[in-house]
Amino acid sequence: MDTTQRTEQQRSADRRRRELLEAADRVVLRDGPQASMNAIAAEAGITKPILYRHFGDKSGLYAALAKRHTDALLDSLRAALDAPADRRERVEATLDTYLAAIEARPQVYRFLMHPTEGGQTADQGFDVGKHSMPLLRRMGEELATVIEERLDLGPGSQQLARVWGHGIVGMMHAAGDWWLGERPCSRAELVRSLADLLWGRLAAAGDKMGGPGF
Amino acid sequence: MDTTQRTEQQRSADRRRRELLEAADRVVLRDGPQASMNAIAAEAGITKPILYRHFGDKSGLYAALAKRHTDALLDSLRAALDAPADRRERVEATLDTYLAAIEARPQVYRFLMHPTEGGQTADQGFDVGKHSMPLLRRMGEELATVIEERLDLGPGSQQLARVWGHGIVGMMHAAGDWWLGERPCSRAELVRSLADLLWGRLAAAGDKMGGPGF
């Protein structure tokens, strides 16, 4: 039968694809986002054209690789966000989950943040921000839907939720990136400071005397 | 005299340097962050090795270029932050200034955010986040000092201020990037939504009924 044959081949192809992705994973974990196609092919024990047959081009491979990690991280984040606890505890748990993830595997984190930068071929017409940082975008959208679903924000809630989703994710990202580089405090302290910020301590803080009255 | 001679040469070199930077600026404005050294040299009417004599390598040129824009933008932001008005108005003015800047010249913005990505040569040992996004880091530190100077945050204020500085900048950045790509609302609305977030509306919002109680 034709179909069985095709499924057989499909299976083989899928297995190969997974093997290749795992090899690519190892290389990215070792070399960072600038892992070369040659290196990945060598790690997988084959040569470049096979990679290109499977993934089209580098962006394709990177997209597939990024999807795996992004999906995994998003699952953890959803779990943290859905845990049974009050809102502040959930927010803190989610922040902590994210920070723990980037702390555990910084190379992967860095790869996810800057996947397809700097190709020398037809990257033209790239519509600023279009294929940049899919992880951040996905997290932002995800958070936006959660906020919009669960919070009562009055009129214009959908738009507000999206702004907040992307804004909060960006806050988490930037603070995490900085923290990962300088390690100025413990993860728990960072989480608490960020939650404090989200909880309005900025607006509630009093002016210092002597200043121009910020 | 030796000194006059040296200053003469210094002047000449500086003038050339400025010319080269302006040429590079034009190319980056046209081609985005992936402008090639060849293209920049051609735009300046000279050839590659001169660029390398002046700036060392691509990172050097990009750093010099980034410093100009970053300094200019930081000046605008400082001005907005120092305007005579109450705190919320100042925050909104600062957000708006940033968003107006990235809206006006997205190519430059994109260049500033991802300056040295994707080189294929010895970028190894790059210490995650080390030479990434100098603009965000500088803005974060700047805002941190302002916060720490002017706000009364109680014990641990310095660390808290730094976390907040980087966090707020990241929020602004991510929201701006997303907004620039999708244009889901006007700049003013975005500014208002972000300020609302900073002003604690997240913590103050009530739960929607029927949900699991976010």
Next chain:
DNA sequence: ACGTGCGTGTTACTAGCGGTAACCCTAGTT
């Protein structure tokens, strides 16, 4: 007047990248 540096510029090259065309070789079908 004459070499002698030194700054400024070029050509021509290397090494490595992403990506591809052309070939090759083995397994299964008829």
Next chain:
DNA sequence: AACTAGGGTTACCGCTAGTAACACGCACGT
């Protein structure tokens, strides 16, 4: 036995960042 279909490789293209090595010009000390 002949033929075909995939999986695989070699060898290449065009591009990039970066670098020798060479060439012109101009002020200088002797």
